[in-house]
Amino acid sequence: MSLDLIVGNYNYSSWSMRAGVLLRAFLPDFHERMVHFDGFDDGSQFKAEIRKISPTATVPVLCDHRRLDNAGQPLVVWDTLAIVEYIAEYCPDAPVWPRDPIARAQARSLCAEMHSGFGHLRGLCPMNIGPDLSHQGAILWRYNKDLQRDVKRIQAAWEDLLERYNGPFLCGEFGAIDAYFSPVVMRLAAYGLPVSERCQQYMDAVTSHPAVESWCDIARKTAVFIDFEEPYRLSDG
Ligand SMILES: N[C@@H](CCC(=O)N[C@@H](CS)C(=O)NCC(=O)O)C(=O)O
Structure with a gap:
């Protein structure tokens, strides 16, 4: 291999x-x-x-x-x-990045923004595939303006690209940008953070993509509770 x-x-x-x-x-x-x-x-x-x-x-x-x-x-x-x-x-023939240079620059910009940004969402809502964390999410959402700002910006960026390229993924077909945002989709869903209907449709498309399904299947099967990863829970029950 x-x-x-x-x-x-x-x-x-x-x-x-x-x-x-x-x-x-x-x-x-x-x-x-x-x-x-x-x-x-x-x-x-x-x-x-x-x-x-x-x-x-x-x-x-x-x-x-x-x-x-x-x-x-x-x-x-x-x-x-x-x-x-x-x-x-x-694999230069695969549409990892969009072929259109304008869409490619936009996809790269948003990936770079994800790479260096959204620290409040990342810090407050660590990814955790499996449990329903909507109770924790509701409390965080009520009191944390920085978290609200991160989610608002993500939604605005998603809606802009979904509108321009007509979905179902951010630049039309599935690409690196969707892989990049797949953990964000997991976070928004697990913590039950409020999203628009358009963003929910996008989240559903990402969640049901075979590559994401395959990752999540393994995540559920191999999950073991690690306390330092989940300071808000005492056990995985
Ligand atoms: N900038 C790095 C970040 C990687 C990263 O922080 N990975 C986490 C796991 S999700 C890690 O290895 N953490 C161990 C540590 O912080 O020591 C990347 O994009 O790959």
Whole structure:
């Protein structure tokens, strides 16, 4: 197998989900391996394992065994946006990015905004595929204007692209931008945050895409409760 994707716990790791969904959609013949999140401190097994592969000791990490680096080791690509660009070059005929240069620039802009932004949504509503967190979501929503601002901006960006390209995905057909927002779809749904009808339709389209379904199936089957990932819950009950 030439491409090896190393991911974190499927139910919690939003960055892993972006890369995992993208590969499932465009290059399904890849190998995937999960490294369990026992902790993120220097002494954790997770860090010890992932440090052997990635210079940043984070997931996802893509290893291409077909290409060797200048030390003769399989090429390592260690950041989600870089993985997206690598896959776009790896399969140039696949619509990872829209073919139209205007749509492509818009898709890249929104992915970059996601990569560096929406910190309140990310911090307050960590991805957690499986449980219904609408109670936590309702409390957060009522008191947190920053969270409301992040969700409002995401919805405005989605509605703008859905209007321009007529759906069902953000730039028409499924692409990197939808893989990038798939964990956001999971968060909005799990925490029951209010969305417009148009955004709900988009969320339904993302949730039922085979690449997203495949990721979520594994997430539900492999989910184990990790307390530091869910400080708002005492158990997975
Ligand atoms: N900018 C990185 C972020 C990756 C990241 O933070 N991944 C989380 C898991 S979702 C992680 O590995 N956390 C471990 C840590 O923070 O030490 C990317 O885009 O890949």
